[in-house]
Amino acid sequence: MNTSREPLLSLREATVSFQGFIAVDHLDLDVGKGELRCLIGPNGAGKTTTLDLICGKSRITSGEISFKGVPIHALKEFQIARAGIGRKFQVPSVFRQLTVRENLSIGQSRATGVLHNLLKFGSNDDRSRLEEIAVLVGLRDEMETLAAHLSHGQTQWLEIALILAQDPALILMDEPTAGMTAHETAKTATLFNRLRGKHTLIVVEHDMGFVRDIAETISVMHQGRLLAQGTTDEVANDPRVREAYLGSGGIGHA
Amino acid sequence: MDFIVSQILTGLSLSSILLLVALGLAVIYGVTGVINLAHGEFVMLGAYGAWLLQTQLGLGLIVSLIPIFLLVAALGWVIEVVVIRHLYDRPLDTILATWGLGVMIQQIVRLTAGGELRYVQMPPSLSGSVNILGATDSAYRLFVLGVALAMFCLIWVIYRYTSFGLKLRAITQNSGIASCFGINSALAYRVTFAFGAGVAGLAGALISPLKSVSPEMGTTYVVDAFMVVVLGGVQSLLGTLASSGLLGEISGVLAYYSNDTIAKALVLLAIVIIIRFRPQGLFAPRVRA
Amino acid sequence: MSGKVSFQILTYGVVCLAILLLPIVVDDAFLLNKYSRYLVSGMLAIALSLSWGYAGILNLGQATTFGLGSYCMAMYLKLKTVPIHTGSDGLPDFMVWNNVTELPWIWVPFHSTAFALAAGILVPALFAALLGWFMFGGRVTGVYAAIITLAVMVVVNLIIIDQQSYTGGFNGLTDLAQFELFGFEFDAYSASTYYLVAIGLTISLFLSLAVTRSKTGLILQAVRDQEERVRFFGYDVALYKTFVFAFSAAIAGFAGMFYTIVMEFASPTFLGVPLSLSIVIWVAVGGRQSLLGAMLGALLVTGVQGALSESETFLETWTLIMGALFVLIVLFLPKGLAGAFSALIDRLAPASRAPISQAVENSPKAEAHIGGAA
Numbered sequence: 001m002n003t004s005r006e007p008l009l010s011l012r013e014a015t016v017s018f019q020g021f022i023a024v025d026h027l028d029l030d031v032g033k034g035e036l037r038c039l040i041g042p043n044g045a046g047k048t049t050t051l052d053l054i055c056g057k058s059r060i061t062s063g064e065i066s067f068k069g070v071p072i073h074a075l076k077e078f079q080i081a082r083a084g085i086g087r088k089f090q091v092p093s094v095f096r097q098l099t100v101r102e103n104l105s106i107g108q109s110r111a112t113g114v115l116h117n118l119l120k121f122g123s124n125d126d127r128s129r130l131e132e133i134a135v136l137v138g139l140r141d142e143m144e145t146l147a148a149h150l151s152h153g154q155t156q157w158l159e160i161a162l163i164l165a166q167d168p169a170l171i172l173m174d175e176p177t178a179g180m181t182a183h184e185t186a187k188t189a190t191l192f193n194r195l196r197g198k199h200t201l202i203v204v205e206h207d208m209g210f211v212r213d214i215a216e217t218i219s220v221m222h223q224g225r226l227l228a229q230g231t232t233d234e235v236a237n238d239p240r241v242r243e244a245y246l247g248s249g250g251i252g253h254a
Numbered sequence: 255m256d257f258i259v260s261q262i263l264t265g266l267s268l269s270s271i272l273l274l275v276a277l278g279l280a281v282i283y284g285v286t287g288v289i290n291l292a293h294g295e296f297v298m299l300g301a302y303g304a305w306l307l308q309t310q311l312g313l314g315l316i317v318s319l320i321p322i323f324l325l326v327a328a329l330g331w332v333i334e335v336v337v338i339r340h341l342y343d344r345p346l347d348t349i350l351a352t353w354g355l356g357v358m359i360q361q362i363v364r365l366t367a368g369g370e371l372r373y374v375q376m377p378p379s380l381s382g383s384v385n386i387l388g389a390t391d392s393a394y395r396l397f398v399l400g401v402a403l404a405m406f407c408l409i410w411v412i413y414r415y416t417s418f419g420l421k422l423r424a425i426t427q428n429s430g431i432a433s434c435f436g437i438n439s440a441l442a443y444r445v446t447f448a449f450g451a452g453v454a455g456l457a458g459a460l461i462s463p464l465k466s467v468s469p470e471m472g473t474t475y476v477v478d479a480f481m482v483v484v485l486g487g488v489q490s491l492l493g494t495l496a497s498s499g500l501l502g503e504i505s506g507v508l509a510y511y512s513n514d515t516i517a518k519a520l521v522l523l524a525i526v527i528i529i530r531f532r533p534q535g536l537f538a539p540r541v542r543a
Numbered sequence: 544m545s546g547k548v549s550f551q552i553l554t555y556g557v558v559c560l561a562i563l564l565l566p567i568v569v570d571d572a573f574l575l576n577k578y579s580r581y582l583v584s585g586m587l588a589i590a591l592s593l594s595w596g597y598a599g600i601l602n603l604g605q606a607t608t609f610g611l612g613s614y615c616m617a618m619y620l621k622l623k624t625v626p627i628h629t630g631s632d633g634l635p636d637f638m639v640w641n642n643v644t645e646l647p648w649i650w651v652p653f654h655s656t657a658f659a660l661a662a663g664i665l666v667p668a669l670f671a672a673l674l675g676w677f678m679f680g681g682r683v684t685g686v687y688a689a690i691i692t693l694a695v696m697v698v699v700n701l702i703i704i705d706q707q708s709y710t711g712g713f714n715g716l717t718d719l720a721q722f723e724l725f726g727f728e729f730d731a732y733s734a735s736t737y738y739l740v741a742i743g744l745t746i747s748l749f750l751s752l753a754v755t756r757s758k759t760g761l762i763l764q765a766v767r768d769q770e771e772r773v774r775f776f777g778y779d780v781a782l783y784k785t786f787v788f789a790f791s792a793a794i795a796g797f798a799g800m801f802y803t804i805v806m807e808f809a810s811p812t813f814l815g816v817p818l819s820l821s822i823v824i825w826v827a828v829g830g831r832q833s834l835l836g837a838m839l840g841a842l843l844v845t846g847v848q849g850a851l852s853e854s855e856t857f858l859e860t861w862t863l864i865m866g867a868l869f870v871l872i873v874l875f876l877p878k879g880l881a882g883a884f885s886a887l888i889d890r891l892a893p894a895s896r897a898p899i900s901q902a903v904e905n906s907p908k909a910e911a912h913i914g915g916a917a
Contacts, residue, residue: 289686289690337870341874345685345686346689347873347877349603349689350601350823350827350873351873353820354867354869354870355866356866357862357865357869358863358867361863361866364859365859365860365863473816477697480690516701518701519697519702522695523694525690526691526698529687529690530677530678531681533683
């Protein structure tokens, strides 16, 4: 699959165990440049843990993770982020005591040095870019609002906007549509389709409707391993996938 | 041989004081997560209680222990209701509030009882000395050691074998879920805080004949107690026991070989290094965060 | 936005100007000396507001770096007294009493004015940088960081008291020379020293304002809110925290140098627990998330305390009142007087919010907005 694309990210035999519990088990995963990959699987399959391993929140016990051909699993979180990997978390973690504009400014993290940023006072050069992002996620009128005062849906959008401001080569999204209305979910799908190509995305998602709308390749995880991989139809018709989802009403209703 | 036994006994005596002082802090910290910087003042109040009951009412120290425990526990109860319960979700602010409370208690004592040193008489029946393996030790010090171990066992039994202890363990695991099962965590916190304060008061009363009593005496004890708890590991009663034993023996040796100031500085540096490299304590198992 | 910033700069400027012009009205040398002391507390409050209010690092040992700065200045001024308060070999008097035969090597460079002035800022900053790297590199946060700063302060204090022959021990460094810069003498009881401290305060305030207004300041506030999240944007959180910790220490050291000039001695009490607690109280009263608020809080509390200090009995009660006030502020006014003040402004002038809520077009958002604000 996707042999035409050079892999941007690859996991080789990635394994992590928490006190004997193996959450991710010899996982091999390749994601090509510009691809939008959906990662699905029943609860406890190790999807979120996989994202944690990629961005450095958790550490692999064995195996290798490389990004742009360079191993990254030994780097610190901020070094992985600087290499070009951004993460949106499942639980919204915006900076509640700062305004939307300030949040976005934090997200814009091309320059990370203390002294460099010490001499930077709300400079105008990146302002238009922030406005652009705010318009894209519908927060243009809330630029001066404290993030603590946003609604739940708006907070989710701000979370996504933070990633857009960061502009990383690889974006890891953990359940971006959780708690969104159908309308908002559709809007998110549109946004993701616009992002593909320019960015590489890995999206962990439960909402199969949303996955159908955006996915080209789906990877299915089960018990810490890669169970199947392919297009939506291939995956949906795979008997192993059906079996893994047994009891949860099938893949379409997960 | 005599020398070694007497060194060990000196260390044991220091350990028993440490254990007594640290138990209250360990209980409060372990269950409610509050670092009570007014803990030293609870100890000081216990010591003043012993002095007051002895000089004003002529009560012996041993008779005074129970009223002192109850009085300081009552104060702890009031403080929990008025201040602490509003701060459980603001850990940094609990340090500040208990610090402020400590200053207030110290100042109230200074204003009412005066700033001069006070002395408490040992119970006459325990003022003799006992011969152990050729070394002599004061009977009172052995009594304190006995009480410290008894208090430890009592808390251990409450925590492990009573239904209240089970509730406490449930709350420390997850207070939210515990409340879903109908455990009144607010009340449990209150009882714990009051009990911890009472134990601190008891400790103060017991050590009052061994040290001079002054409004500032608490400051030293809060540091010592904190050291024991950090070293032993939060939520590990056995750790508290082990670390007070270890620290008592070490400070006995240190005090013998070097001066007091440097020994104190070394103890504090040890706290700093332990917090940095093993925040879960020396004796607690490493658990997944 | 920029209007808000210029309003802030204007307010800060007016306050500093009022402080600078005070000697025009006050002509009493003793009062000016007292006021200079208050200004030094103002600088300390600014330092703590930076680390605690903006970066969430509760430094319970702010007095450590203050004391280090103060001792640097005192060592320099002590050596200036040669040969008045010295023995036969040009040694400070207390060293002679302690049978020290040769000037210790750490004292030698303090013959130089430039070195001493630089050391008063850099020694505290480097000390804090090392401690910060030690703590934040190991991800020590919150309560544990607070306890470490407290413990380290007591250790430094104990060492200073213990090493009597090098530090003057319990008595500190006394009988100092008058501070002199470019041939101008700063008498502790004079308007000139007051101006010196007032300028120091103004510099500290505006430098700190610049830090909080920069993107680095913004990132620090983000760290205070969600430390974990900031890492995943590629910022080295430990480095940022170490920076603000050291910067705050530099201001405290700067303040310490002035304090030695004003008090004409340095003592181990300068890096004691009571002073550190006072700093926390000033900042809590004034409002930790406002530099100006914290500074004014310090001036207010030390001012009231100074006014009452004439009667000894009241000073005893004062400590009690401070303790009670502190507990009340922690309970009911976590953002201090500055927080209460800006909440009041927001309530009195809802007009400033109106354009935003009018701009919200679709109703669900507006509802959420109101719901969130309530």
